[in-house]
Amino acid sequence: MILVTGGTGLVGSHLLFELASEGRPLRALRRQGSNISLVRQLFLWYDPVRGQELFDAIEWVEGDLTDLFSLQEAISGVSQVYHCAAVVSFLPQDREVLLRNNVDGTANLVNLALSDNIEKFCHCSSVASLGVAPRGEMVDESLVWKTSGDHSWYAISKYGAEREVWRASEEGLPVVIVNPSVVIGPGDPARSSAQLYQSVKNGMKFYTSGVTGFVDARDVARCMRLLTEGDFLNERYIVNSENLPYKDLFTYFALYSGSRPPKYRAGRFLSEMAWRLEKTRSFITGQKPLLSKETARNANLKRYFSNKKICQALGIRFRPVEEAAKNTSRFFNKYPIFLSPDFRVPL
Numbered sequence: 001m002i003l004v005t006g007g008t009g010l011v012g013s014h015l016l017f018e019l020a021s022e023g024r025p026l027r028a029l030r031r032q033g034s035n036i037s038l039v040r041q042l043f044l045w046y047d048p049v050r051g052q053e054l055f056d057a058i059e060w061v062e063g064d065l066t067d068l069f070s071l072q073e074a075i076s077g078v079s080q081v082y083h084c085a086a087v088v089s090f091l092p093q094d095r096e097v098l099l100r101n102n103v104d105g106t107a108n109l110v111n112l113a114l115s116d117n118i119e120k121f122c123h124c125s126s127v128a129s130l131g132v133a134p135r136g137e138m139v140d141e142s143l144v145w146k147t148s149g150d151h152s153w154y155a156i157s158k159y160g161a162e163r164e165v166w167r168a169s170e171e172g173l174p175v176v177i178v179n180p181s182v183v184i185g186p187g188d189p190a191r192s193s194a195q196l197y198q199s200v201k202n203g204m205k206f207y208t209s210g211v212t213g214f215v216d217a218r219d220v221a222r223c224m225r226l227l228t229e230g231d232f233l234n235e236r237y238i239v240n241s242e243n244l245p246y247k248d249l250f251t252y253f254a255l256y257s258g259s260r261p262p263k264y265r266a267g268r269f270l271s272e273m274a275w276r277l278e279k280t281r282s283f284i285t286g287q288k289p290l291l292s293k294e295t296a297r298n299a300n301l302k303r304y305f306s307n308k309k310i311c312q313a314l315g316i317r318f319r320p321v322e323e324a325a326k327n328t329s330r331f332f333n334k335y336p337i338f339l340s341p342d343f344r345v346p347l
């Protein structure tokens with residue numbers, strides 16, 4: 001039996017489909033009240049014939065990374081664990097939630113995996129946990145994290161989570177770690193990287209000059225399965241297809257969703273103004289800001305990620321980012337209900 005955490009999220013749902021299609025027996029952790037209707041639709045999107053049957057074969061168990069007893073039940077009788085659950089937020093006020101769920105939650109899971117003698121533990125980390133390279137330099141797996149005020153709490157929490165996994169590996173847990181760049185695919189458009197699609201669809205007018213790595217969710221899932229099932233131990237792998245300007249991704253989304261691409265470049269000055277205005281609005285209204293200092297500044301950075309190690313290990317050819325954007329847009333063109341908050345009513 002295989003346990004997948006974060007199965008209702010963008011990465012986890014694609015991983016569930018990847019593993020289910022290969023006939024693996026699956027148990028998926030979901031929190032009380034979390035919605036699985038998008039996961040079911042994804043299964044049908046990728047496999048109209050067998051999708052329902054593959055989805056029905058998943059054993060869903062209720063639990064939370066912060067609740068040790070629920071994890072204990074979820075992991076019992078399991079031989080492999082894929083850990084995709086995490087809080088993804090760039091809001092500084094989510095600091096505590098990020099540290100509790102991502103760092104402490106991962107510590108809970110690896111400790112149980114150690115005591116249950118799990119055969120292989122695949123951890124979904126992030127390029128955020130690699131640290132920041134000197135300007136313009138290509139980042140690879142050897143980059144050493146340096147503490148600085150430039151890191152978001154999300155990055156710090158993902159770094160802390162990855163450290164817990166390395167600690168468990170030193171204590172005897174066989175692990176493999178993936179560090180995906182920005183993941184593109186159909187997912188809940190209210191959270192994680194799936195929000196980028198929603199912004200373009202909503203008619204976002206501005207783009208920034210930043211560059212980063214992007215990767216198709218289907219390729220992340222495939223890499224995770226191949227690394228876990230193969231002979232790869234105690235290593236981390238950047239999972240990235242292409243390094244592109246954000247503007248290119250937005251243009252692909254607009255092209256395939258029938259929207260207008262963002263037209264105006266928001267330079268540093270405008271971005272700095274925007275996050276300050278959002279902070280003020282959030283203070284006055286009590287609502288969460290739509291933009292934080294971290295997101296505004298990251299959107300102007302140029303970051304390049306090497307996929308040499310994973311390509312050499314697996315011989316994989318990544319789908320182009322345009323293909324990922326097309327798949328995402330077509331999914332939402334066909335099922336626009338998932339762009340509305342109505343679908344989040346728990347099933």
Ligand SMILES: NC(=O)c1ccc[n+]([C@@H]2O[C@H](COP(=O)([O-])OP(=O)(O)OC[C@H]3O[C@@H](n4cnc5c(N)ncnc54)[C@H](OP(=O)(O)O)[C@@H]3O)[C@@H](O)[C@H]2O)c1
Pocket residue numbers: 005006007008009010011012029030031032034035063064065066083084085086087088101105124125126127158179180181182183184187188191192193194
């Ligand atoms: N998306 C990206 O661009 C990207 C890039 C690099 C790395 N990653 C990493 O990939 C992983 C998955 O991200 P994602 O994009 O799929 O995020 P997502 O769509 O927001 O999904 C997050 C998942 O984590 C679950 N979760 C959060 N806190 C939990 C807790 N305390 N207990 C149990 N489950 C919990 C959520 O469950 P509920 O449904 O109950 O909320 C959901 O299934 C994360 O580790 C993230 O850091 C993502």
